[in-house]
Amino acid sequence: MNSSYLLKGSLQVIILRLLEIHGRMYGYEISRTVKEMSHGEFQITEGALYPALHKLEAGGLLETSTELVDGRARKYYSLSRSGKNEASSRVSDVRIFLDSLQQILNLKPV
Amino acid sequence: MNSSYLLKGSLQVIILRLLEIHGRMYGYEISRTVKEMSHGEFQITEGALYPALHKLEAGGLLETSTELVDGRARKYYSLSRSGKNEASSRVSDVRIFLDSLQQILNLKPV
């Protein structure tokens, strides 16, 4: 069983949170960052990442600007105004969820 | 946006962990327990719960026994031998995942 199946539903929040902190990131950078932060445990697949970014952008939460860096095109994403609100809202939701989940995981035998 | 979408992928682990602790539970009891433990924040829908239980059973991780209690049929689930191994394995996976996710969520602004 691949641990990455756990990413389901949390990828958007991860993106929103990273942009909340870093201000501006491009797709490849996001996937590298998550991999490094998880010590290589989690690799966001491209097939999940790019559609997620596009959906967030289509929903008006992200804004983009494309730049040419060292001969390669980069598409930078940043939070829109509504994206900033949504980010803090969803991060709160995840925290509540994680608290409950960890409470279950940390249950002591009866 | 409903917070319950976050349950994706973690429902099976929740079930396995609860059974690991309680030994024996029936579906309705599992949904009540999660709701109480989350202070009403998370309601596992029946349309997610029962298919998840059936899949775990079909995979040989759960065993069942049906009992009639107060005139109503209850289907009790418990971990099989392989279910116990799988439970501890998946719980470890989730902990690793949660560590990474919380590390991202708890990032301090730069």
Added chain:
DNA sequence: AACCATACCTAAACATCTTATATATGTAAT
């Protein structure tokens, strides 16, 4: 009789992921 809690179940629609494939540039090794 109506309503709610208990207790199980399933199917259609939807969202999100994996896997596979595609395109293109820069750099390092053979």
Added chain:
DNA sequence: ATTACATATATAAGATGTTTAGGTATGGTT
């Protein structure tokens, strides 16, 4: 030169796991 790998983006088919909405049935309360 050409192979290989990292960088960088994108899409499509298929699998998976939800939500939503419905169904059946019993027991207790109003």
